[in-house]
Amino acid sequence: xxxxxxxxxxxxxxxxxxxxxxxxxxxxxxxxxxxxxxxxxxxxxxxxxxxxxxxxxxxxxxxxxxxxxxxxxxxxxxxxxxxxxxxxxxxxxxxxxxxxxxxxxxxxxxxxxxxxxxxxxxxxxxxxxxxxxxxxxxxxxxxxxxxxxxxxxxxxxxxxxxxxxxxxxxxxxxxxxxxxxxxxxxxxxxxxxxxxxxxxxxxxxxxxxxxxxxxxx
Amino acid sequence: xxxxxxxxxxxxxxxxxxxxxxxxxxxxxxxxxxxxxxxxxxxxxxxxxxxxxxxxxxxxxxxxxxxxxxxxxxxxxxxxxxxxxxxxxxxxxxxxxxxxxxxxxxxxxxxxxxxxxxxxxxxxxxxxxxxxxxxxxxxxxxxxxxxxxxxxxxxxxxxxxxxxxxxxxxxxxxxxxxxxxxxxxxxxxxxxxxxxxxxxxxxxxxxxxxxxxxxxxxxxxxxxxxxxxxxxxxxxxxxxxxxxxxxxxxxxxxxxxxxxxxxxxxxxxxxxxxxxxxxxxxxxx
Numbered sequence: 288x289x290x291x292x293x294x295x296x297x298x299x300x301x302x303x304x305x306x307x308x309x310x311x312x313x314x315x316x317x318x319x320x321x322x323x324x325x326x327x328x329x330x331x332x333x334x335x336x337x338x339x340x341x342x343x344x345x346x347x348x349x350x351x352x353x354x355x356x357x358x359x360x361x362x363x364x365x366x367x368x369x370x371x372x373x374x375x376x377x378x379x380x381x382x383x384x385x386x387x388x389x390x391x392x393x394x395x396x397x398x399x400x401x402x403x404x405x406x407x408x409x410x411x412x413x414x415x416x417x418x419x420x421x422x423x424x425x426x427x428x429x430x431x432x433x434x435x436x437x438x439x440x441x442x443x444x445x446x447x448x449x450x451x452x453x454x455x456x457x458x459x460x461x462x463x464x465x466x467x468x469x470x471x472x473x474x475x476x477x478x479x480x481x482x483x484x485x486x487x488x489x490x491x492x493x494x495x496x497x498x499x500x501x502x503x504x
Numbered sequence: 505x506x507x508x509x510x511x512x513x514x515x516x517x518x519x520x521x522x523x524x525x526x527x528x529x530x531x532x533x534x535x536x537x538x539x540x541x542x543x544x545x546x547x548x549x550x551x552x553x554x555x556x557x558x559x560x561x562x563x564x565x566x567x568x569x570x571x572x573x574x575x576x577x578x579x580x581x582x583x584x585x586x587x588x589x590x591x592x593x594x595x596x597x598x599x600x601x602x603x604x605x606x607x608x609x610x611x612x613x614x615x616x617x618x619x620x621x622x623x624x625x626x627x628x629x630x631x632x633x634x635x636x637x638x639x640x641x642x643x644x645x646x647x648x649x650x651x652x653x654x655x656x657x658x659x660x661x662x663x664x665x666x667x668x669x670x671x672x673x674x675x676x677x678x679x680x681x682x683x684x685x686x687x688x689x690x691x692x693x694x695x696x697x698x699x700x701x702x703x704x705x706x707x708x709x710x711x712x713x714x715x716x717x718x719x720x721x722x723x724x725x726x727x728x729x730x731x732x733x734x735x736x737x738x739x740x741x742x743x744x745x746x747x748x749x750x751x752x753x754x755x756x757x758x759x760x761x762x763x764x765x766x767x768x769x770x771x772x773x774x775x776x777x778x779x780x781x782x783x784x785x786x787x788x789x
Contacts (some may be wrong), residue, residue: 330526361712364712366712374709377707389711392708392712393711437713
């Protein structure tokens with residue numbers, strides 16, 4: 288499903304990743320750990336084609352970084368959920384609109400959007416705060432909203448970039464529980480983190496990235 | 505659905521960069537106002553020039569020795585020359601009378617014979633009332649038999665055309681400069697909007713919005729700036745023209761087509777500048 292073959296990446300002459308090779312299978316849960324600046328986020332960005340390798344190939348489903356056309360990228364991204372440490376919610380939209388945004392910008396009918404969003408908000412225990420704005424939510428709630436937005440298009444993989452980084456330990460555990468549940472339902476997960484305590488709580492295959500090199504699998 | 509989203513986002517962009525948008529809209533208003541004034545000025549100038557050109561006539565003096573038959577023959581030949589709209593024959597007696605009308609002097613009080621030659625006064629078709637063509641006709645006329653002299657208001661025509669060219673060139677250059685300034689201002693406002701809204705752009709990309717979809721609100725914002733500026737300019741120009749016509753100069757020529765053209769032009773400036781800006785700056789987000 289996701290394959291990296293000898294991937295090199297550099298930004299303005301600074302090399303970030305060296306000869307990265309790995310594979311993630313359908314429905315798999317994989318942790319990507321390593322110190323800050325090791326290149327974890329870059330690997331996630333390569334998967335949704337926000338970045339392209341300088342050498343090597345990234346393959347995501349039927350798309351290869353060497354051949355994918357620009358116009359195909361948005362359609363691939365609709366099948367990739369992405370959550371971040373800073374949630375990336377729109378401050379001028381309430382919970383419902385933040386989640387609905389993922390379908391709104393892909394041209395889905397309003398009635399379909401409403402049905403899907405309300406169902407998902409209920410599943411994630413967010414329906415009672417659907418009219419609330421992000422500034423009035425706790426970190427855990429904001430991350431749940433971001434997860435709801437990421438799941439709306441029924442992705443085959445959820446990319447999580449330090450999703451618990453801004454959360455207190457209880458909220459972090461709660462969020463990881465939700466991600467675990469999502470994985471149980473068949474969505475693959477690649478989670479970049481350095482919260483080793485959580486990894487122990489929900490153990491999965493773990494890849495260690497150190498100074499741009501994949502040390503162990 | 506998608507277009508409603510784009511329009512609402514475009515309007516939000518307009519409000520988000522209020523200062524820059526106000527500057528853009530003001531510059532469009534000013535640009536179109538000036539273009540409108542120039543156009544109305546050109547319309548009126550053309551109408552005055554038309555009036556002056558109507559007075560452009562050629563007078564062909566016939567040799568004193570020409571007989572009636574010669575004159576008849578000459579008239580036929582003159583008629584065949586392209587560009588002549590009408591021929592008016594002035595005989596010797598009428599020429600003497602005209603001299604008396606113009607100077608108050610009776611020629612027979614000074615001389616005991618009439619020295620004035622008969623002539624043809626030629627009116628030209630509208631499209632021939634320009635210096636180059638008048639001159640061509642003059643040369644043709646001079647070659648005809650029994651023609652003594654061909655005269656017309658050469659210096660008037662030359663001066664008129666020289667100044668028209670200067671005025672038109674100046675107006676075109678000034679118009680291009682102000683269009684350029686307005687375009688640059690819109691271009692920059694859209695650039696500011698793009699940076700002010702980079703979060704939403706990043707999220708749109710993240711959830712799989714196409715680039716075309718992401719671009720639309722910015723182009724709509726540019727169009728809105730263009731249209732708002734154009735409507736303000738049109739209203740000002742319309743009421744000022746109406747006022748001038750009513751109270752100052754009732755002959756003012758203005759055309760509703762000018763106002764419609766200004767609105768279309770505002771739309772085009774807004775769209776093209778924002779399109780160029782989006783094409784360049786969205787890539788950097």
